[in-house]
Amino acid sequence: MTAALVEVRDLTVTFPAGDAPGIPGTGVRAVDGLSFTLAPGRALGIVGESGSGKSTVAAALLDLHRGTGARVEGTVRVDGLDVLTAPEPRLRRLRGGTAAMIFQDPLSSLDPYYAVGDQIAEVYRVHRPDASRRTARARAVAALDRVGIADAARRARARPHEFSGGMRQRALIAMALACAPRLMIADEPTTALDVTVQAQILDLLHDLRAETGMGLILVTHDLGVVAGGVDDVLVMRAGRAVEHGPVGEVLGAPRAPYTKDLLAAVPRIDAVRGGAGEPPAPPVPRTAPSAPSGPSGPAPGEVLLEATGLRREFGRRGSRTTAVQDVSLTVRAGETLGLVGESGSGKTTVGRMLVRLLDPTAGTLRYRGHDIGRLGERELRPLRGELQMVFQDPVSSLNPRRTIGESVADPLRAAGELDDAGIGRRARELLERVGLDPAWYHRYPHEFSGGQRQRVGIARALAPSPRLLICDEPVSALDVTTQAQVIALLGELRRELGLAMVFIAHDLAVVRAVSDRVAVMRAGRIVEEGPVDTVYDHPRHPYTQGLLAAVPVLDPRVAADRRALRGAAAQETRPPSLSAT
Incomplete structure (x- = not known):
């Protein structure tokens, strides 16, 4: 039986008073007794509302809470390493080497003063100290080329502000990919991107997983994102798992009322509006009289x-x-x-x-x-x-x-x-x-x-x-x-x-x-x-x-068909595979 790439048992993360994300001045148990596993080569989507604890879980996989004052309990193993008890040097080798993380905001994750290629090369040299600068530079260019940055050798010399949002996200993926990790953790990687760039980033993550065999944990609040990019879904609410299973089952026939509510709140691209043209969303309770409409103006339709x-x-x-x-x-x-x-x-x-x-x-x-x-x-x-x-x-x-x-x-x-x-x-x-x-x-x-x-x-x-x-x-x-x-x-x-x-x-x-x-x-x-x-x-x-x-789309089969069509259209221009050296 293949050993799990990620094993989480009874994970609990508690922030001290004043440090709870989104709830200043109060202590909070952000993650409460969470357990899951991820096999090599598989992809898990972690979804939930803001404050559900999903990003806290992602950070715990690399023990990024260490030294912050947060109390982390339970067991977290990544590629066999007990992350929560590992000494700092071993943990540094894990971060970026065995497991890499892509954050939501690439602009704040990249140093504005250094060329993008130099930053990727530096990450490679940290984990491959015997590599020469020339080798690290070539690796950075190859990584940028693999993630679809055109004219990678030239663009590697550009600084982050010279890249679009989608290109910056690709650069972060290239940085994560440089050391051929076994696990990639993507925390809201497409939130700020438009639909076409989002589709390209999700297709890229899927292709990289198929090509390298790496595992993927995709953290997002967008259920459409997980539908086309993961094998299993873990739905979180208030730090706990409320549903966990194959993506087709969870999205197609959800059991938990909370999951049903999440799906009901998702706007549908194929939903024809009613006569009033209002969104298919739960109404906001009326708590006060409406505001005065101000001076009279044009009649409706004028x-x-x-x-x-x-x-x-x-x-x-x-x-x-x-x-x-x-x-x-x-x-x-x-x-x-x-x-x-x-x-x-x-x-x-x-x-x-x-x-x-x-x-x-x-x-x-x-x-x-x-x-x-x-x-x-x-x-x-x-x-x-x-x-x-x-x-x-x-x-x-x-x-x-x-x-x-x-x-x-x-x-x-x-x-x-x-x-x-x-x-x-x-x-x-x-x-x-x-x-x-x-x-x-x-x-x-x-x-x-x-x-x-x-x-x-x-x-x-x-x-x-x-x-x-x-x-x-x-x-x-x-x-x-x-x-x-x-x-x-x-x-x-x-x-x-x-x-x-x-x-x-x-x-x-x-x-x-x-x-x-x-x-x-x-x-x-x-x-x-x-x-x-x-x-x-x-x-x-x-x-x-x-x-x-x-x-x-929320149907994984339709999402897979669309991805296949996009992949076929791009096949002729796809760059060569990035080796694991």
């Missing part, structure tokens, strides 16, 4: 915003880059326009121009019949409250030194229409309206989860009673159940307040769930536009067809 021939350039004369060119679109009162495309397609730039956070280089922008594209800040000021934006990252958009109540109150204070008592009362109403306890007014952003912080951002955007809300990737970093709650909240607000929305996202399933119409962007242009069901069910442009084909 054109609220119209952009014609928008263009935006960046850079100085002689080295200018065109991010958006000749974009025309309309947003009608009460509707949601979805804006989709890969990273770098220009969709966020368009969104910022629509609310005049960026000035168009050329083109016309009309709001309620008035040309606002050339207005100065003084002329724009009366309209700022009507044009609001919900940003992708609520952490960076909220002032960490101000309480959430004050952040929501700031737009009210700027409007100057209420006294201090009225401002505080209104801010608390808005917090309650988005599902937060008004008593949390004096708490700070770091005391909240990602989903709660996003609700704060929505409450702040609602404060000046807007007519148009631009939502820029508002749920991209959230787990499926939190994502479903935020989407349902936005749908409820749209219905009750008559808001028009532009929903920018790279997740096509989410966009289908929330949008009336959709515009598909590529290289700064809109290549296809129309009613959302028409575009999704009968895409005309090859780019739209490619985006839809890359969307993860």
Whole structure:
């Protein structure tokens, strides 16, 4: 009988008071009596909501909690080594040599001051001290070539900021691959990537596993990601395993109510919207009266915003880059326009121009019949409250030194229409309206989860009673159940307040769930536009067809068929195998 590559028995991880991730000031048992095994060459997906303990488990496999103050109990064996009791020199040989880890954010995992190839070569020399610099350099180039970095010898000299997000993730995989590990641990490796790059990264991990025989542990909150990339699934909740079995059984016929809830919260790319066009997500309980709708505006269906021939350039004369060119679109009162495309397609730039956070280089922008594209800040000021934006990252958009109540109150204070008592009362109403306890007014952003912080951002955007809300990737970093709650909240607000929305996202399933119409962007242009069901069910442009084909599906057999088709198309250009030397 083959010995297990990974053996975990009764693993418990407890963080001391003040160190619990996402729950500052409290101690917490993040992992509670977890057990599982992984055979060589097999792939296990660990899934669950934020705070379920899945990333804590991944870190425990390499004993990354050592020296942090966390109490780790139980047994963790990787390739026969008792990780929790191993001496530090032996543990260093394990990390990167026998087992390698890929983290969620490649930009923070790579040193910005050194060339990517040099960083990979350094990892190789740490584990192969007898290797010459030339050998390590050649190994780094071969690893980059194997993970699909074109012109690897030249790109190896580039620094991380010169790589796209997908290329940086490939570079991290190359770094992990350099020493031919027996186990690769991937912690949310595709969370911030668009669907086509995500599919490429997942295909790459699958091919590497098939080629090298390495084991894979894939940590993610996206059930579509595990459907096409693993053999077995472990579903976690509150530090415990609630279901564990073959991926087809767990996703096709889940036994645990929690697993069923997770699957029900996943937006489906093939789900046709109902007449109201609202997302198939559990409703957010009503906890307060809806916010006032503000001054009367266009009737539902009338054109609220119209952009014609928008263009935006960046850079100085002689080295200018065109991010958006000749974009025309309309947003009608009460509707949601979805804006989709890969990273770098220009969709966020368009969104910022629509609310005049960026000035168009050329083109016309009309709001309620008035040309606002050339207005100065003084002329724009009366309209700022009507044009609001919900940003992708609520952490960076909220002032960490101000309480959430004050952040929501700031737009009210700027409007100057209420006294201090009225401002505080209104801010608390808005917090309650988005599902937060008004008593949390004096708490700070770091005391909240990602989903709660996003609700704060929505409450702040609602404060000046807007007519148009631009939502820029508002749920991209959230787990499926939190994502479903935020989407349902936005749908409820749209219905009750008559808001028009532009929903920018790279997740096509989410966009289908929330949008009336959709515009598909590529290289700064809109290549296809129309009613959302028409575009999704009968895409005309090859780019739209490619985006839809890359969307993860929950059926492992369908996912395998799609991967095989992508692999066949790429077979002729696939680089040679990376040897284990």
